[in-house]
Amino acid sequence: MQGDSQREDLRQELAADLNGAFERLVLEYQDRLYRFALSYTGDPRDAEEVVQDALIRAYGALGRYEPTRVRELALRAWLYRITLNVARNRARGVRPRLVPLEGPDGDTALPEPEADSAERPDSVYEGAERRRELDALLAGLPARYREAVVLRHVEGLAYEEAAEVLGRKVGTVKSDVHRGLRLLRDAIGDRRTDEVI
Amino acid sequence: MDTRYTNGRMDSAEDAASEALIRELSRHRAVRAPASVLPVVLAGAGLADAYAPTDSPIGPVFVAYNREGISFVRLAGDHDAFESSFRSRFGRPARNLERLPRDLALAIERQLAGDVRAGLRLDLRELSEFERAVLSKAREVPRGEVRTYSWLAREIGRPRAARAVGAALGNNPIPLLVPCHRVIRSDGHLNGYVFGGEAKRRALEAEGADPDELERLARSGVRFVGSDTTRIYCFPTCRNARRISERHLVPFASALEAAASGYRPCRVCRPAV
Numbered sequence: 057m058q059g060d061s062q063r064e065d066l067r068q069e070l071a072a073d074l075n076g077a078f079e080r081l082v083l084e085y086q087d088r089l090y091r092f093a094l095s096y097t098g099d100p101r102d103a104e105e106v107v108q109d110a111l112i113r114a115y116g117a118l119g120r121y122e123p124t125r126v127r128e129l130a131l132r133a134w135l136y137r138i139t140l141n142v143a144r145n146r147a148r149g150v151r152p153r154l155v156p157l158e159g160p161d162g163d164t165a166l167p168e169p170e171a172d173s174a175e176r177p178d179s180v181y182e183g184a185e186r187r188r189e190l191d192a193l194l195a196g197l198p199a200r201y202r203e204a205v206v207l208r209h210v211e212g213l214a215y216e217e218a219a220e221v222l223g224r225k226v227g228t229v230k231s232d233v234h235r236g237l238r239l240l241r242d243a244i245g246d247r248r249t250d251e252v253i
Numbered sequence: 254m255d256t257r258y259t260n261g262r263m264d265s266a267e268d269a270a271s272e273a274l275i276r277e278l279s280r281h282r283a284v285r286a287p288a289s290v291l292p293v294v295l296a297g298a299g300l301a302d303a304y305a306p307t308d309s310p311i312g313p314v315f316v317a318y319n320r321e322g323i324s325f326v327r328l329a330g331d332h333d334a335f336e337s338s339f340r341s342r343f344g345r346p347a348r349n350l351e352r353l354p355r356d357l358a359l360a361i362e363r364q365l366a367g368d369v370r371a372g373l374r375l376d377l378r379e380l381s382e383f384e385r386a387v388l389s390k391a392r393e394v395p396r397g398e399v400r401t402y403s404w405l406a407r408e409i410g411r412p413r414a415a416r417a418v419g420a421a422l423g424n425n426p427i428p429l430l431v432p433c434h435r436v437i438r439s440d441g442h443l444n445g446y447v448f449g450g451e452a453k454r455r456a457l458e459a460e461g462a463d464p465d466e467l468e469r470l471a472r473s474g475v476r477f478v479g480s481d482t483t484r485i486y487c488f489p490t491c492r493n494a495r496r497i498s499e500r501h502l503v504p505f506a507s508a509l510e511a512a513a514s515g516y517r518p519c520r521v522c523r524p525a526v
């Protein structure tokens with residue numbers, strides 16, 4: 057499969073010349089990691105920061121790993137996992153540090169400005185309104201179901217790979233996806249009922 | 254089949270609803286990452302600088318940064334001109350961003366508003382040790398106050414290097430955030446600023462200093478002012494000097510004159526040591 061051999065190349069390049077190959081990694085993975093983060097956070101600005109932070113962390117980790125470890129990395133699952141950790145930390149109120157600021161500690165609470173998603177030009181995708189609605193509903197799901205649904209059905213990962221990202225058993229991921237879809241359907245049903253009333 | 258997955262029978266209506274939902278979820282795959290992801294990541298990784306326009310007291314400026322901190326500030330204008338002057342100065346590219354990351358934009362805004370705890374880091378790696386010493390001393394001049402090149406030279410232990418201090422300030426890669434506009438010639442003239450004399454006036458005005466008054470004092474030969482009650486003398490913009498009432502204010506043309514009159518230098522603004 058071509059995709060796999062390209063990933064193979066990328067890992068070789070990352071192991072041999074991290075600084076030279078890292079931009080290619082970003083270009084190759086930024087879209088899917090962004091989508092994942094967007095579905096997770098429900099907010100474009102937050103999602104953007106999550107992905108940026110995750111990729112900066114990935115760079116740091118790749119620089120610390122032995123080349124043999126980089127060559128054997130399950131790159132895609134590994135990047136999703138980093139993104140997931142950043143998104144989870146953020147949901148717990150730990151702000152990512154994307155820019156070089158100094159302070160008494162890592163997460164001094166800077167006042168958070170309102171996310172002005174209205175001023176962001178929306179994506180090329182036609183059903184933007186509908187998508188936002190679905191994003192909002194997804195973001196409202198309990199994390200364990202949201203993570204599973206997004207990896208399986210937005211990102212299209214096999215259950216085995218999703219299980220690797222989430223650190224859960226395959227069967228658990230299947231039941232989380234199932235339960236998540238049911239909750240989403242119920243939420244959509246409620247939303248439509250509200251609109252009628 | 255996993256039992257937890259198949260617990261309970263799915264009826265066909267539920268099945269159909271799920272399939273429609275799954276189709277809809279899969280359409281999310283058309284979403285693309287914003288263009289700013291790559292430059293912010295490369296800047297954060299230390300592989301490139303990223304820059305974006307931001308507001309300042311003297312109008313919009315381009316601010317470039319990388320993993321080490323802010324690297325370059327210039328008046329906003331033509332992107333090509335900024336990028337080529339960046340490249341010729343640093344030997345590496347700067348990539349354009351629509352806007353700065355939120356944390357950074359906020360910290361810059363706070364620092365420009367006078368918050369000394371804004372916590373901005375600056376990347377001054379390309380400068381000489383002398384230039385770094387000059388800029389870091391300039392950062393100690395409080396907002397709205399001014400000191401002189403010769404004062405700064407003396408403070409960094411190079412009392413004869415006033416001219417080199419002026420050159421180092423003129424080579425400041427990060428004006429405004431390193432407030433080189435707060436250091437002026439001993440004769441009070443406001444020329445000699447990276448962005449021109451007019452910008453220097455505006456930068457000082459924005460901080461509550463009065464450039465006209467500074468020039469007027471300088472023209473009339475006043476370098477320092479003292480209080481005849483405390484018998485302490487100061488730079489005219491020192492916070493201690495601004496507390497002296499008209500009635501008790503004594504002007505001096507030099508530190509020598511002040512000393513000869515029995516005045517001692519202020520410990521805050523250190524007009525002499």
Ligand SMILES: [Zn+2]
Pocket residue numbers: 486487488491492493494519520521522523
């Ligand atoms: Zn003083």
